[in-house]
Amino acid sequence: MNEPLSRLQRRRSLAPHRLGEPGPGAETLQTLLGVAARVPDHGRLVPWRFIVIEGGARQRIGAVIAAAFQADNPGADPEKVAFERDRLARAPVVVAVVSRAAPHVKIPEWEQILSAGAVCMNLLHAAHALGFGATWITEWYAFDRRVLDALGLEPRERIAGFVHIGTPLEEPVDRVRPDLATIVTRL
Numbered sequence: 028m029n030e031p032l033s034r035l036q037r038r039r040s041l042a043p044h045r046l047g048e049p050g051p052g053a054e055t056l057q058t059l060l061g062v063a064a065r066v067p068d069h070g071r072l073v074p075w076r077f078i079v080i081e082g083g084a085r086q087r088i089g090a091v092i093a094a095a096f097q098a099d100n101p102g103a104d105p106e107k108v109a110f111e112r113d114r115l116a117r118a119p120v121v122v123a124v125v126s127r128a129a130p131h132v133k134i135p136e137w138e139q140i141l142s143a144g145a146v147c148m149n150l151l152h153a154a155h156a157l158g159f160g161a162t163w164i165t166e167w168y169a170f171d172r173r174v175l176d177a178l179g180l181e182p183r184e185r186i187a188g189f190v191h192i193g194t195p196l197e198e199p200v201d202r203v204r205p206d207l208a209t210i211v212t213r214l
């Protein structure tokens with residue numbers, strides 16, 4: 028069996044709390060981001076960017092997430108607030124992939140958004156290739172202006188994903204995959 032292909036066939040996401048230390052160090056993360064940025068990009072617009080959230084920044088942004096949650100849910104159970112505060116602290120490193128898609132004379136915005144999705148997927152594959160576990164999530168705070176402001180997103184920018192990366196704490200169990208017969212049309 029071809030090893031790279033077999034890796035692709037085995038890749039699975041792991042929930043953030045199943046991603047422990049160590050995460051990728053600075054140099055490794057640089058490599059992962061380089062692979063992530065190596066995606067098809069119509070018009071070479073680079074319609075995406077990265078925000079690396081690690082160390083104390085995870086708690087700092089977590090505090091903003093918890094405050095937004097509490098403001099929207101006054102009287103929320105302290106355990107739920109603590110859960111929200113911990114959102115980005117479960118995995119050692121979280122990379123926010125930011126879509127910068129915008130109207131363009133030639134390149135449809137849709138294609139720019141797809142390119143940001145490809146960045147997230149490449150990052151998952153690169154992390155997996157180095158033996159890390161990773162998962163691509165958004166959750167409510169990816170759409171919350173207060174949190175986006177804390178992350179420094181411009182009004183036009185959007186979170187394509189918070190890619191959590193760490194060392195797998197367990198072997199992932201595969202999930203059911205789509206039956207190709209139901210999604211493939213041959214002409």
Ligand SMILES: Cc1cc2nc3c(=O)[nH]c(=O)nc-3n(C[C@H](O)[C@H](O)[C@H](O)COP(=O)(O)O)c2cc1C
Nearest residue numbers: 038039040041042162163164165166167187188202
């Ligand atoms: C754009 C996008 C956003 C997602 N957001 C969430 C999320 O907020 N919460 C969640 O539990 N899963 C979310 N998922 C799904 C996870 O990535 C999920 O773990 C994954 O589909 C598992 O499949 P895999 O093992 O094939 O990677 C999202 C997926 C995508 C593509």
